[in-house]
Amino acid sequence: MATQKLYAGVKLREIRGRLGLTQKAFADKLSVSLPYLNQMENNHRPVSAAVVLALAQEFGLDVTELTVGESERLVTDMREALADPVFTTPTPAVADLRLAASNAPALARAFLDLHRAYRQTHERLASLDEALGREDASLRPSAWEEVRDFFHYCDNYLDAMDRAAEHFAASAINGKTVESAAQDLLRRSGISLHYSDKAPLRHYDPHARRLDISARASGPSQRFQLLHQVALLTQNDLLEATLDLARFSTPEARDIAKIGLANYFAGAALLPYRAFLAAAQEVRHDLERLADIFGASIEQVGHRLSTLQRPGAKGIPFFFVRVDQAGTITKRHSSTRLQFARFGGACPLWNVHRAFEAPGQFLRQLAETPDGVRYLCLARDVSKPAGAFLAPVRRYAIGLGCEVQHAAQMVYADGLDLKGRFEPIGISCRICERTNCHQRSVPPLEGRLRINPNARDILPYEIA
Template sequence: LATSFPGVSEALLRLHGAYTREQQALAEQRAAGPGSEAGDPVREAQAFLASHRNYFHVLDQRAEDLAAEIDQNGGAEKWLGAKGVRVRFLPPDVLMDSLRRFDRHNQQLLIADTLDAASRAFQIATHIAHTAMRTEIKQTLREQTFSSRATAALLLRALAGYCAAAIRMPYARFARAAEQRRYDIDALCSLFGVSFEQVAHRLTTLQRPGEERVGFFFIRLDEAGNVSKRLDGAGFPFAAHGGGCPLWSVHQVFRQPGEIATQWLELPGGERFFSIARTVRGGSRGYGKSSVLRAVALACGAEEAGRLVYAGGVDPDHAPTTPIGVTCRLCHRTTCTARAVPPIGRDVLSDDYLRTAQPYTFAES
């Protein structure tokens, strides 16, 4: 069919793509519930980042130039000092539980002294992004009209964080190191003085035209399954809402905090991915201080997994995979015992004289 009638084949592919998008939209709507709003600023911000594949060329280049300038001046604190800004590290109670605050009157950047070295450096870089790169960030946001000020505010913060990461991990140097270290996240943490989550986040942005690296998607969630961050640089079809699949190891790493879990994944449509997951801890340090344990996961296409140290030289075509779904509403696997709800478009079958191991039995089509 593809050879004899290419036009028909292309039309069928477009039809299937449209069907998949509609199914996903319906799943998102049902997961969000009747009280959800169409103009959700978080979803709108996520869509904006996804439309750029989480890479912003102008911002990344400017951050790279700025990083070189900062290095020449002996580091971020000295660079700020030359601008008349003094950096001070103070107890959280003095900062009224803030992690970072800029005292404009005294030209002092105040940072919580309970943060670790990587977080301190990142907060300083974030301040530099908000001040030295504010024009470029706002120009990027002017490319699109948003439905609310909340969306613009969220994106301003997100892009400032993006720029801070680009300052701490300049594109060319970081991309080269990632390839040389075979994407060993802990090694990159030591090399750049950053955290596990910061490296994982930065790896999703390596999409500079002509200098692309492994395409990753990133997700962060808590023990209740609430997703607080999604970044897509690999085309992974995860739904904007929904708790994901419990068979994915990102939901299981809470049992072994700090340990890296690797997993080969296969979606119902046959797409295969390789996943790296680990817990990270956020919040203040110190006895009696509250902290939050979250899980982060990076995943890439199975065909690129051989470039990662974590794949251990396993042939992707013969790797044992875990069958997962994007979300139960979009997963049509009939034998899954972990299912929470039946899939969209399938009639649930009832049999008073039969109880299967699966929570639901549904029609084949």
């Protein structure tokens, strides 16, 4: 496979701006000419190996910043959007999409916003209840999707929030746990804490200064909800400043994002960055041992592993996903080159779907995506009982994985033949390039079809 050239002009300009350097000063530091730097910053030339080395040596830059991040996510999202049947012209080549994502990321995001608005309009018109006879049926952006994309494009790592949570966790000294530190903070603030069988998962009454948490929830859930409320009470200025910078389009999106940011703080306080990273490396990313060490759930641990992207102290780049029994993706975060479909479900060949068939077990899979990248994938079911007879049980499956070159750092790679067979998986049938997939649900938009009425194989057509 040919080595892909690295075009990272937007990222170079961002790094230079962060350092407060002029183009000439930056070029001098990198030992290149001013015209050469200008060409790299405008993606007329790829970033050379010598420049990558100079960035690492001169500025201590984590060079993975140049290769993993918004650009690949934009390419994947644009490919999926362009696979929509509304586009009748041939889909642009991946190389062209990469140039668009690198040179004009704002334009790429605007295109995705436009496509999302089109889909929302189409879905509303398909529903008579929404399209006919209602005065309030005007198009509104989906607040949920807007917030999801906010976390998606910041690598699911928020440095200021993460460090604030780590600072709070550091206050749990002299044998105290983070939970007891949170309880002490509530007492000092004059807030009473109650665990009740009749309470919802969490309810705070600001007038009575009373916090109720469900006694039927699991220990990790109780701790998480306690820390969520601590975030709302002690980090409001930071939450609001982050929301101001995000510039959400609706009050609903801003409110949903505030919950997401408080959740981020809670997870980062329960699993503080440096302590959690060190423990993860020591136990070789054994999720069960990490859950036991930190008093967290398997899902909380898996999610946290996907956020360990602090510059200068990065962990293994993981992807994390949660799906329901219908195959719908309800959470998705990726620090790897693997990106998830924005609409619909995940590839049916992925082991995360089989987790429901093996409750309580970790399933391992060596998988390869159409771009030739190989991954070690884990999957496990997660049940969330409501704590009473006949109460509904929420069931999900979580998936966690990394590129195979990191697999030796994971206990789950033990006993696997990392040079053996890798199962082919994809992202979405509409943009998957595979021509011989027995689980394909719809034809790929990028391929021509050959249809022979006198012959039938697994699929009723062949992909040229």
